[in-house]
Amino acid sequence: MSYDSLRARIERVAEIATNLTNDPNAPKYHHVVPQSYIRRWTPGGKGAVRSVRIDDGRGKLVGPRKVGGVEQFYRLEADDIDQTSTPPLVVEVLLEVFDKLAKVRIDELLAAEPGPVTDVEMKRDLAMVVAAQMSRGQSFRQEQLDLLEYASRQDPIEHSKVAARIWLLSTGQSLDDETIEVAAAQMREKDRRSLISQDHKPQAIQLMMQNFTKLIVPLITRNWAVYCTQTPLLTSDDPVVVIGGPSTDRRVKPGNASAAVWIYPIDRHRLLAFFRPGISPQLPFVLDAVETYEINQEIVAAAYEKIFEHPDDDIASTITVPPWPVVPRAETVVELSRRPTRWFESAELPAAPVSRWYQR
Structure with a gap:
């Protein structure tokens, strides 16, 4: 997608969102994972997917229109x-643009052989x-x-002084x-002018959009590869998983930049992996049954609440992970930055999946 094309689409997004502002038929159920993505786990791209709640194992068959959203x-x-000036549905409409782009580009990846992804336009769009x-x-x-x-x-005032001191030192x-x-004082004024609202939900959505733009270049600069699997993959309501690697603490979420690999299942038998610069994708580009189980366990452990699988599969019942831990309210920046994983209170921690990925 070229810059001019993206700009034209964004202008179109604003127009559509404005028209939807007072429309009683405007979408109310907003997908955190696209419908077109979830359909990749339905029979022939139609019908229902099995949605399973991780904490109690309860599952049901649901159509893609009513699963994976809030x-x-x-x-x-x-x-x-x-x-x-800020139509209420502008973000929802913008995400639909990326959802359509995702369908096209993932279809192209699935039509190609597994292996490294080097096409510049493909990486730019999928990033x-x-x-x-x-x-x-x-x-x-x-x-x-x-x-x-x-x-x-x-x-x-004190908070801004700490931030200013860190910035001046760096x-x-x-x-x-x-x-x-x-x-x-400059930081406080900038924050005041840049905030979309004093309410936390709009601020969180604003931070979402800011984070999205910051991730694109780090994604493009990683080493990409598509792996096929001997046994089926599942996916989740948070399908991009960041894996620190064998030397990291599995009890806390790894940092995006330092993580060895990010993974993203793109259909029932294909996985897109993004390796840190300096780590090359390892042959063969096929994950055996054990490696696929490890990946599925990682996807389940990283999911927020639910996983999705093909109705003919029964992967969810074979994987057990702890619930999200209840941790005290953060009182320091360090505590806030150490986001716990489901393994936070576990005595035995699973090894990082697919050990051959980290071998030089």
Whole structure:
């Protein structure tokens, strides 16, 4: 997708979203994973998918239109938001653009042989799709709400001084009191002017869009490869999974930049993997039954609430993971940044999946 094409689509998005503002038939059920994506786990792209709740194992067959979403999840609405300049459904409509792009590009990947992905346009387009998927789900939303709640408990002046001191130190500037005061005041003013609203939900959606743009270049610069699997894959309501690697603490979420590999199931038997620069995709580009089980376990463990599988498969019942741990409210930036995984309180931690990926 060229820059001019993307700009034209964004302008069209704004027009569509404006027209939907007062439309009683406007979409209310907002998908955190696209319908077209979920259909890849239905028989022949039609019918139902099995949706399974991880914590209690309860499953049911559901059509793609009513699975993988939350009511009004992306609706931008607050007393201090002008609907004429910021239509409530602008984000939902924008995500539909990426959903259509995803269908086209993933179809092309599935038509090709497994192996490295080097096509520049393919990587550029799918990087936008994957970055959007990483930012649009309930897990990321909760992280942003936690961040906003933490920030609301801090003294704004002292908080800005800490941020200013960190920024001045990282850029090699003076750390005298006057310079810190000026930089902190500028940061507070910038934050005030840049906030879309004082309400946390619109702020979280705004942070989602900012995070999405920051992920695109790091994604493109990774080494991509498609792997096929000997046994079926499942997927989830948070299908892009970040794997730190064998040397990282499995009890906390790894950082995106340092993680060895990010994975994204693109259909029942294909997995798209993004390796950190310096790690080359390993032959063969086929995952055996054990490796596929490890990947499925990783997908289940990273899911927010639900997994989705083909009705003919019975993968969910073979994988057990702990529930999300209940942790105390973060009182420091360090505590806030150490996001726990489902393995946070486990005595035995699973090894990072597909051990051959990390061998030099």
